[in-house]
Amino acid sequence: MWDRFKAAILELIKAEDEELEELFSKCYSQTFQKYEPLSLPGKIPQDVFFIAKGILRVIVTDSKGTEHTVHFATENQFVADYSSFLLNQPGIYTLQALEPMEVVVMPRKAINWGYEHMKEGDKFGRKVAEFYFVYQDNRVKNTYSRTAKERYEMMESIFPQIHQRVPQHMIASYLGITPVHLSRLKKER
Amino acid sequence: MWDRFKAAILELIKAEDEELEELFSKCYSQTFQKYEPLSLPGKIPQDVFFIAKGILRVIVTDSKGTEHTVHFATENQFVADYSSFLLNQPGIYTLQALEPMEVVVMPRKAINWGYEHMKEGDKFGRKVAEFYFVYQDNRVKNTYSRTAKERYEMMESIFPQIHQRVPQHMIASYLGITPVHLSRLKKER
């Protein structure tokens, strides 16, 4: 688990073993049960998670109380209610485990320590932010330029195991359509 | 113009005057006519723009040739086909001036120079990427949790001058609806 965490960091920046050991000493591992929340709206997020095992979804709840699946995250990814984390504001998302999970928790203090003391600390933050900007920008682009059906087919080709790990109504929610409608789209293909 | 550019940078990081002068010597100003493109799809973007005057829209063209307005950008903002710029890949957006524009052009070389030589260069890149991640994340969240009508009303309250500067059909495109539908929504309010 810590090896994979280390490898994920070293894919983005160069870092000395001493730097990483100091950083790791400020992080810790944690497990979550199925359906347990890693982060809740209203609370200022204090942690970024690295997923060693399991899958979660990010949920936003609208003014009518309807839940929308905004995002899925799985092994070897960093995830958080990152906007609120950055702005130091009350969270807007629920991070919900969809399987039993094992994660590395990076508390805010560890991250700030990295920015201040690691040679490429800011570069790490830049790379993570750039990565997620590219990801979000791509999503915005796709919602404009592709139909729900096309996005469903993309999703299947990029992440074929999704059906084994996530119920279909959550996929429909992620696509911004109703479960009934997704069922129809699958049929007509 | 260069003063505003400087102020925009200093809002994000601390920087010495000498650093900024060297950086500025690698940038240049440019004007664009109404409807002129600042960036075109297919070409690898080499520049980030700082808008001193004017307004532009970012357009994506889908497989049927329909244009979708993805974004508006105006005075004191940084703008680019940033995903493609970061990935060094052929652009996916058209950046189109909607008024005569004055911009500061930051070529890739200037930006890389900043990352390598300015004390807070990576921090600047981190702040810009974080800012745009927050912006995009907020948009993704809103498309899930708010109706087109609600997003239209938000837009009006945040940027009331939009109607004076942008034709309504582009606003409809930005909202992901047809001009006819937007006209209906306005009526029923």
Added chain:
DNA sequence: GTAAAATCTAAACAAATGTTATCGTTTTTA
């Protein structure tokens, strides 16, 4: 292991949104 809950498909119907066409007005262009 069994009852309860969750899940997916399907059909009928309702509501939301898109399409096309027209008209009057404003803006652009020659």
Added chain:
DNA sequence: TAAAAACGATAACATTTGTTTAGATTTTAC
């Protein structure tokens, strides 16, 4: 300045998508 083009509102109609309900199957919980 006059003709052409762009723009926005509106109406009629078509299409897409959502809602509700039911039933069969699978998963979960006690």
